[in-house]
Amino acid sequence: MSSLQLVNPRVRGIRGSPHSGLQSLAARITQEITQGAQKPFKGVIDVSSGDPHKAGVKPISFVRQVLAVCLHPQLLKNKTLPLDVRMRAQRLLEVCDGGSVGSYTASSGMPHVKQSIAEFITRRDAGVPSHAEDIFISAGSQRALMVVVKLLASGEGETRTGVLTPRPCPHTLPPLLDEAGVTLVPYQLMEDRGWAVDLDELHRALKTARGRCEPRAIYISNPGNPTGHVQDGKSIEEVIRFAAAERLLLLVDEVYQDSVYGQEKEFISYKRVLFEMDKEYSETVQLVSFHSISSACMGECGLRAGYMEQVNMDPEVTHFVDTMLCTDISTPVTGQLALDLMVNPPKPGDPSYDTYTQESLLTLATLSQNAQRVQEFLNDLPGMSCQPAMGGIYLYPCLHLPSEIIEKAKKLEVEADVLYCQMLLEEEGVFLGAGCQYDGTTGNHHLRLSILVPPDTLEEVLDHLGSFHLRFVRDKLPRPDGGVKDRDMGENLRPFSTAGTFPMN
């Protein structure tokens, strides 16, 4: 294959993401600093993606202790580790073949862990039953989503499968849909209502889609990624009725279910709402929900594990899901065990309970505190506004940029918010996500900012962001080096287009 024409057209068609361009810029700057380059900042602070540990949040002690013992069972004799840690590790090792985390497991996950997950879901949903055979473990929730979407994918042109997708959505979603060979059908979330889902908008999106493709599923994240919106029971029910009436498979990303901090807000799962509706819905609506250990409280992105629960799915389809997961061989065992620990944490009375509770509450408190702080701060900045978030780990403020800047960006062939993020990175060493990757090109500009960071890191971010933003939106301001110049709109920066470049890290 020495010629580009031979590369699989489907792969060539996967859209690029400006995020990777910004990522490599951040990596380059970090490298320059380690090589001794002088910058107006000490290092890059990355709050663009949902990686709490990277930002300095500490892992949950119980999880790490149990996993360490499972890796190195000699530690079972180590009395400095709490008794419940050692007992749990022992129990988990018993269900690993050969008593080792190094063995392959069943492709859809270890039966013991699937059972724990089913029990967790049943408890969470006030008794609505969940069964281990409907649970499929995968190396991250996106992996599971890919399997389901690939099974849905069919047709070409007008008959090509379409998936309704919120705008904004996680930046990894559009390339995933491209790779699977389905058409993305965007539905706009309502910013002025805290990014709520609007039924009329769903209908509109569906209507425009028909004739261009065959919509077969609707994807939604709750709590919203990146919006932080948390749906109430009524909203969820509306979406379910819509999906039922239009015969769409519901793909529900509930990865941030453990991070609802808004007052008087509560996470309710789609499954629970579904089962509280009439039999004509609860027994027929097809739903797949996703969760993972990359969640707020665990933050274990690097361990790579998640699961999906399938509701009302045809057993034939389930069989194919299993088959497809076989070619992934299996999810890392340590990730699967971490899933077990997530859904089955220490209980009151257990030696590790207090520490565990403290650590989880700290995460929620940090999120809540940070959310409020950031929102207030940003709303005070001219040309910036931020909807209140109720859950999840991001804020998604809106940039109201002067037209001059938008023009300059057009000339450089980048989206204005990407340019903003680029310059913020170069001048202040703060890495935020750019909104266009979530919105397509609706003319709105947004930033994505992870708020699951230690509060002092957040203050630093706000400090840098504030001073940059004020410089950015006003003309002729002093530059950090003391000189006074016209806004040098990044002409000496290497812009990268939204078609995306794939730099080699």
Add this chain to the structure above:
Amino acid sequence: MKQLVLARRASQIKVELTQRVRKPYKEVIDVSWGDPHKAGVKPLSFVRQVIAACLYPQLLNSDRLPVDVRQRAQSLLKGCDGGSVGSYTATRGISEIVHRVSEFITRRDGGAPSYPENIFISPGSQWALRNILNVLVNSEASHRTGVLTPMPCYSVSLMSIRGLGAVTVPYNLREEQGWELQVEELHRALESAKGVCDPVALYVINPGNPAGYVQSRKSIQEVIQFVSEKRLFLLADEVYQDCVHGENSEFVSYKRVLAEMGPPLSDTVELASFHSASKGFLGECGLRGGYVELVNLDPAVKKYIYKLFSTDACAPVLGQFALDLMMKPPQPGDPSYPLYSVETQHIRTALVHNVKRVLEVVNNLPGFCCQPVKGAFVFPRLHLPPKAIQKAKEMGMQPDAFYCIRLLEEASVIVSPGCDYGQKEGTHHIRFHIMTPEDTMEEVLRRLSSFHTQFMKDFS
């Protein structure tokens, strides 16, 4: 999927055993996977100590762990954002580890240079293989893409190829010649693809799976000449390279041979070679760490491969660590070296012993014979009596699958049937792993012998 039937029955039996249902044997021995730990091989202490310390760095504060373990853990954690194994890493893997892999490859291949930018770390080799295939296979062309695959072949790779919409074009390995890969057979296979599909790649497994052969240098050269001539992409699955044993057998990598053949071949043949921490002495299948090295690829094509890798965030950090420890194990003089040396020697000795015993036992049983084995699996041939074949047909099963189910039910031993891998029409085989503790293999052979003898009697 036929494999699932056996796997499900095996799970059922395991459950029944825990429920104290009476069975001929108290425990099930599973040698059907390429999974040493499942079969009872112990993990390497150094590897587990380092990874445990990385998970729970408080362990670094005491003296209980050897100094070199603590140093290595600290050095690995430095490469992690936030000092945590829970952070995402760069798409191709943690940079220091990627460098370590390229240094290992260069050493292994007698100095033939390996470049970090051609290496992608992945959750196991199969994942990397699928990403490469995804770029090669045109899922939208009217003519289907073909990939030449060995017969017999590791079944998951076949599934991956077909799952992407490509056609597998089998080339037969010569059982009578120790499963030799003969280049005439490659020509025949390619010819047979005419009008059926558009072959773009050749997939080889060396050392072999399911048959435990190791290719000679000459054979590798022939394959390289063939792919160059026919302009095929070469996919070399070399995950069992650390399991080679026996006289006159030495693993030499495709990359090394290619480099030694010099230009123009060494500059033009496109090659992807795969390795993983799941096999060999580490046997860490469950940690999911592997890599692919790309040779002579167009940078524009590499960009697409990078794109595919980046849609999965990154390989599990612990899997990346396992790779690192595999690439750079304890050296003489290090505190952990003596134990590491003893443990790996033990595994090696068991492997050599097991092969010898398997060949002795199997070749002495009627209706059973086995080619010499240099790798991690044995793939003996069953000459089943017609009555057994008939019975299998009645039950809607392949004869060797039927044999395996009976072996499971009556002897609580799990092996996999040849039909899962493809085999010459009318022949039957079973595959089992020989990287097990010595006494486990003795037990397997004991049960297999008595089962086989009875089976042949029952169906005579």
